[in-house]
Amino acid sequence: xxxxxxxxxxxxxxxxxxxxxxxxxxxxxxxxxxxxxxxxxxxxxxxxxxxxxxxxxxxxxxxxxxxxxxxxxxxxxxxxxxxxxxxxxxxxxxxxxxxxxxxxxxxxxxxxxxxxxxxxxxxxxxxxxxxxxxxxxxxxxxxxxxxxxxxxxxxxxxxxxxxxxxxxxxxxxxxxxxxxxxxxxxxxxxxxxxxxxxxxxxxxxxxxxxxxxxxxxxxxxxxxxxxxxxxxxxxxxxxxxxxxxxxxxxxxxxxxxx
Numbered sequence: 001x002x003x004x005x006x007x008x009x010x011x012x013x014x015x016x017x018x019x020x021x022x023x024x025x026x027x028x029x030x031x032x033x034x035x036x037x038x039x040x041x042x043x044x045x046x047x048x049x050x051x052x053x054x055x056x057x058x059x060x061x062x063x064x065x066x067x068x069x070x071x072x073x074x075x076x077x078x079x080x081x082x083x084x085x086x087x088x089x090x091x092x093x094x095x096x097x098x099x100x101x102x103x104x105x106x107x108x109x110x111x112x113x114x115x116x117x118x119x120x121x122x123x124x125x126x127x128x129x130x131x132x133x134x135x136x137x138x139x140x141x142x143x144x145x146x147x148x149x150x151x152x153x154x155x156x157x158x159x160x161x162x163x164x165x166x167x168x169x170x171x172x173x174x175x176x177x178x179x180x181x182x183x184x185x186x187x188x189x190x191x192x193x194x195x196x197x198x199x200x201x202x203x204x205x206x207x208x209x210x211x212x213x214x215x216x217x218x219x220x221x222x223x224x225x226x227x228x229x230x231x232x233x234x235x236x237x238x239x240x241x242x243x244x245x246x247x248x249x250x251x252x253x254x255x256x257x258x
Contacts, residue, residue, distance in 0.1 A: 087163065094139040096161040097146055099154075101130045104171075104200045104218065106154050111255040113154060119145055124255055129169030129220055130200070133161060171200065172221045173247040177214040180240055183233065184212065192242060193217035196227055216247075 089096075101107040107130050114122055114134070119141070125133040136142040142160060149158040176192050189203035201218035221227070227246040232239050 089133075089161070090163065092133070092135055093162050094160060095137070095142050096133055096135040097142055097149075097158050098127075098131065098133055098161050098164075098166060099149070099158040100156045101132065101154055102156055104130065107132070108254045110154070110253070111257065113152070117148075117152060124257075126253055126256055127166060129171060131166060131169065167222070168224070169220055169222050171218055171251055172196065172227055173216060173218045173251060174227060175214050175216050175245050175247060176242060177245070178240065178242040179215075179233070181212070183235065183240075184215070188233075189215045189217055192231055192233075192244060193219050195231055196229070196244070197221040
């Protein structure tokens with residue numbers, strides 16, 4: 001009827017404001033407009049974040065996720081395409097071995113052990129964790145060492161280096177604070193350390209110790225992230241908060257000639 005003319009007058013029709021179905025339609029439109037405005041605001045902020053921090057920030061959330069209240073934006077990790085020519089330490093192929101020592105003591109004394117076994121001309125290169133690359137003068141010496149390694153009982157495994165992948169591991173020395181005095185024994189500190197990896201150097205607390213503020217253990221970790229965590233100890237329903245903090249700086253074994 002909005003197009004009906006009565007003489008020189010044209011009819012204009014207004015939808016009744018008190019109509020329930022029109023109210024729902026109007027409110028729905030308003031909700032959609034508000035939702036779109038919220039999306040624009042959120043994604044606009046994310047775009048600013050992306051420009052500030054670089055292209056690794058990715059807006060991966062859909063419109064539905066934002067409307068539903070899920071405003072967290074996933075961070076896309078940076079990727080690097082490695083060139084087929086990106087080879088390292090090729091000069092050591094065949095003349096070096098990769099090995100993982102059985103324990104921390106062996107790693108620290110490896111240079112002395114090599115000299116005692118008449119392999120003192122070799123060079124130790126530390127790879128992290130308990131792993132080393134030992135470079136010999138020739139492929140003959142490397143193969144001879146590999147053949148005799150089981151008799152030395154120094155390593156969990158030994159392989160000739162030919163460019164194979166070596167798993168990342170590192171040693172993390174952890175200072176553990178806040179353990180109640182009545183629980184501050186070696187077993188407790190070792191148990192806390194095992195939350196972060198295999199313990200390779202256990203707690204050495206003695207009754208003769210005078211400084212009891214904290215204790216230290218060393219664990220094997222496959223994470224590149226520095227450890228700073230709170231751990232909750234539970235004893236007969238009682239809960240104690242303990243703070244674990246990794247020592248700063250890179251640890252170097254005594255067997256390296258630095």
